[in-house]
Amino acid sequence: MKIEIKNGRVIDPANEIDSVQSLFITDGKIVALGNAPPGFTANDTIDAKRQIVSPGLVDLRAHLREPGEEHKGTIASETRAAARGGITTLCCPPNTHPIIDTPAVAELVQRHAETAGFARVVPLGALTQKLEGCAITEMHALKKAGCVGVSNAMKPVGNTLILRRAMEYAATHDLTVFIHAEDAALSGDGCVHEGAVGSRLGLPGIPIAAETVAVAATLALVEETGARVHFSMVSSKRALQKISRAKFDGQPVTCDVSAHHLHLTEIDLLGFNSQCHVRPPLRTQRDMEGLRKGIADGIVTAICSDHQPHEADAKLAPFGATEPGISALETLLPLALRIVDDGVLSIPQMISSLTHQPAAILGIEAGTLSIGQRADICIFDPERYWTLDGYSMVSRGHNTPFLNWEMKGEVTRTLLGGKTVYEYK
Amino acid sequence: MKKKNRLQLDDNGKLKHFLTIEGLNRQMLIDILDTAESFTSVTEQNIKKVPLLRGKTIVNLFFEASTRTRTTFELAAKRLSADVLNINIQASATTKGETLLDMLRNLEAMHCDMFVVRHADSGAAHFIAQHAAPHISVINAGDGQHAHPTQAMLDMFTIRREKGEFHKLNVAIVGDIRHSRVARSQIHALSMLGVEDIRIIAPRTLIPTEPDAFGVHVYHDLREGLRDVDVVIMLRLQKERMSGGSLPSEHEYFQLYGLTEEKLALAKPDVTVMHPGPINRGVEIDSEVADGPRSVILRQVSHGIAVRMAVMSMAMQSHLATSTGDVRR
Numbered sequence: 244m245k246i247e248i249k250n251g252r253v254i255d256p257a258n259e260i261d262s263v264q265s266l267f268i269t270d271g272k273i274v275a276l277g278n279a280p281p282g283f284t285a286n287d288t289i290d291a292k293r294q295i296v297s298p299g300l301v302d303l304r305a306h307l308r309e310p311g312e313e314h315k316g317t318i319a320s321e322t323r324a325a326a327r328g329g330i331t332t333l334c335c336p337p338n339t340h341p342i343i344d345t346p347a348v349a350e351l352v353q354r355h356a357e358t359a360g361f362a363r364v365v366p367l368g369a370l371t372q373k374l375e376g377c378a379i380t381e382m383h384a385l386k387k388a389g390c391v392g393v394s395n396a397m398k399p400v401g402n403t404l405i406l407r408r409a410m411e412y413a414a415t416h417d418l419t420v421f422i423h424a425e426d427a428a429l430s431g432d433g434c435v436h437e438g439a440v441g442s443r444l445g446l447p448g449i450p451i452a453a454e455t456v457a458v459a460a461t462l463a464l465v466e467e468t469g470a471r472v473h474f475s476m477v478s479s480k481r482a483l484q485k486i487s488r489a490k491f492d493g494q495p496v497t498c499d500v501s502a503h504h505l506h507l508t509e510i511d512l513l514g515f516n517s518q519c520h521v522r523p524p525l526r527t528q529r530d531m532e533g534l535r536k537g538i539a540d541g542i543v544t545a546i547c548s549d550h551q552p553h554e555a556d557a558k559l560a561p562f563g564a565t566e567p568g569i570s571a572l573e574t575l576l577p578l579a580l581r582i583v584d585d586g587v588l589s590i591p592q593m594i595s596s597l598t599h600q601p602a603a604i605l606g607i608e609a610g611t612l613s614i615g616q617r618a619d620i621c622i623f624d625p626e627r628y629w630t631l632d633g634y635s636m637v638s639r640g641h642n643t644p645f646l647n648w649e650m651k652g653e654v655t656r657t658l659l660g661g662k663t664v665y666e667y668k
Numbered sequence: 669m670k671k672k673n674r675l676q677l678d679d680n681g682k683l684k685h686f687l688t689i690e691g692l693n694r695q696m697l698i699d700i701l702d703t704a705e706s707f708t709s710v711t712e713q714n715i716k717k718v719p720l721l722r723g724k725t726i727v728n729l730f731f732e733a734s735t736r737t738r739t740t741f742e743l744a745a746k747r748l749s750a751d752v753l754n755i756n757i758q759a760s761a762t763t764k765g766e767t768l769l770d771m772l773r774n775l776e777a778m779h780c781d782m783f784v785v786r787h788a789d790s791g792a793a794h795f796i797a798q799h800a801a802p803h804i805s806v807i808n809a810g811d812g813q814h815a816h817p818t819q820a821m822l823d824m825f826t827i828r829r830e831k832g833e834f835h836k837l838n839v840a841i842v843g844d845i846r847h848s849r850v851a852r853s854q855i856h857a858l859s860m861l862g863v864e865d866i867r868i869i870a871p872r873t874l875i876p877t878e879p880d881a882f883g884v885h886v887y888h889d890l891r892e893g894l895r896d897v898d899v900v901i902m903l904r905l906q907k908e909r910m911s912g913g914s915l916p917s918e919h920e921y922f923q924l925y926g927l928t929e930e931k932l933a934l935a936k937p938d939v940t941v942m943h944p945g946p947i948n949r950g951v952e953i954d955s956e957v958a959d960g961p962r963s964v965i966l967r968q969v970s971h972g973i974a975v976r977m978a979v980m981s982m983a984m985q986s987h988l989a990t991s992t993g994d995v996r997r
Binding site: 437444446556560564 | 767787876879882
């Protein structure tokens with residue numbers, strides 16, 4: 244099978260490519276850019292005129308709900324949503340039911356993704372058994388089963404000795420530790436940012452210190468153990484400053500932010516909008532600007548979706564009783580394009596933060612258009628306007644605060660290993 | 669903010685639900701106080717009933733224990749000639765399968781007209797108002813740490829009766845402001861009615877985050893904060909704050925923030941002492957003060973009935989107006 248994608252603006256930041264040219268695919272692999280290789284006759288030609296041809300997006304954090312919570316989403320339903328969003332690689336955290344703390348569950352997740360065939364799914368293994376924070380997992384076995392890192396998902400490891408041992412053991416097996424930075428005691432029963440809005444609404448708050456205390460403790464253990472750490476979804480400017488300093492000191496740390504933390508703040512909670520119930524919570528305007536600056540400065544190297552599909556009932560309760568999270572795969576690219584429009588990043592920089600940079604954090608070969616690479620490709624029209632509505636959402640979860648937002652930039656085609664898995668009709 | 673406004677008011681700007689003081693203008697608050705004033709005569713006459721809400725069914729939906737608030741709501745509804753249904757639900761019951769929304773649908777199916785809601789979650793009354801059928805009025809009888817607007821209005825009613833004008837007053841609120849829905853609603857009501865000097869007095873563990881957003885002056889010293897105040901509102905100290913690490917002991921709290929005759933002497937001579945009840949004698953207030961001549965604590969309770977009658981009748985009138993409109997159409 245030979246495919247030519249022609250007339251598109253091919254942007255591959257990893258190889259510093261940004262020009263209108265053709266891209267050639269043979270048997271699911273990229274074989275040439277620019278001129279056709281000798282003897283190439285396309286079976287299929289895709290016209291990408293006025294569109295951008297980018298590596299397929301790599302999402303560092305998407306909850307697919309399978310196994311265990313299929314009423315919220317399945318690997319098939321959510322990877323199909325990913326394809327609509329131009330995402331070809333998804334990293335899923337281990338907080339499924341059962342938890343990904345054994346090779347069997349890790350293999351099941353990948354097998355189901357392969358069967359569905361819409362996107363590649365790479366799991367994170369649990370850092371501690373059952374995520375209980377008491378005993379470390381068989382990380383060697385998890386790695387052999389395809390886990391690209393280890394994480395305790397949303398559950399902070401309260402015992403710093405266990406955290407230290409887990410980090411040492413992960414480092415032994417060259418696994419990155421993904422940390423959701425939250426001090427459980429300080430966050431308590433909080434559900435929103437502890438600030439002016441939460442105080443007014445009488446909603447229990449999660450102070451910024453819940454994040455900075457956990458970041459500081461983790462960084463101290465990075466110095467001690469030399470383990471590689473990635474902070475998922477940093478939410479505050481102050482936490483980012485700490486990570487920035489550690490990076491400057493040469494510590495092996497990276498971090499990402501979610502797309503929604505770049506667009507929403509605590510103000511969006513007014514009226515008890517449960518669609519804005521997320522964890523870590525939406526913080527202040529100052530924090531949002533800090534995160535945006537962090538991306539521009541290169542401190543934050545990836546933007547993730549933190550996709551969390553829910554059934555409608557999960558959001559139909561008084562605010563504190565609702566479940567946190569946003570169904571976010573289909574808005575990842577347009578929300579990232581929006582910060583390009585806001586002048587924070589250039590398009591190639593934005594693509595970097597959604598492709599080869601997250602792929603590097605996962606240590607996988609993805610997110611580039613290098614010759615010989617698997618042809619995972621996202622073609623999008625950066626100028627097309629569209630409105631997000633519940634009916635057209637592919638994800639089983641329609642829980643998003645961005646409903647009825649006008650989006651700019653829409654995926655027109657997604658290829659996974661050279662096969663079209665989504666096409667705009 | 670705008671959305672909140674719309675939720676509470678109908679298209680003609682009349683009160684439809686009563687969820688929070690925020691978003692209501694001064695005239696609306698004064699209307700509530702004036703209407704309540706007209707009802708005080710009802711509560712004092714021999715036959716304590718007016719037929720305003722005859723044939724209407726009001727459901728007291730209490731997900732959190734309460735005696736005083738529930739009984740005054742019940743009395744208020746009965747004096748308006750409404751039928752009253754009391755439902756007490758332990759918060760855990762709804763988590764055992766039936767959702768809050770299921771319960772609402774069931775009550776709606778029984779043709780109820782008004783829900784008076786108390787719930788441990790902030791925003792619960794908003795949630796119910798958003799999802800209730802359009803003919804139903806929702807009155808917030810306290811949601812989590814967010815709002816308790818009828819309590820605040822009965823306090824405003826009491827202050828107006830005792831003091832007259834609002835704008836000249838210095839008002840101090842003392843105690844656990846951080847966790848208090850009563851204090852939040854009081855602060856919004858006081859500032860909307862024109863009180864310029866609103867003080868909150870407590871140790872930092874009981875002061876809300878970013879108090880500046882409320883437009884209040886913060887004091888940590890009771891003596892300093894009481895200087896020249898016209899009204900002092902003491903808040904009930906919940907026992908769980910003691911064990912939660914917010915305070916070291918009842919003893920030290922009483923020493924520093926308990927209202928005694930001696931400390932009260934720093935306030936204006938005609939100071940009014942208020943408390944939403946139930947009081948902890950010897951914790952936040954000395955018995956001598958609570959039972960003393962400047963205390964209006966019991967008067968607050970009886971005013972509660974008139975204010976709740978006012979709010980219920982106003983909210984129901986908005987619905988009567990819309991439903992007759994529907995018929996004509």
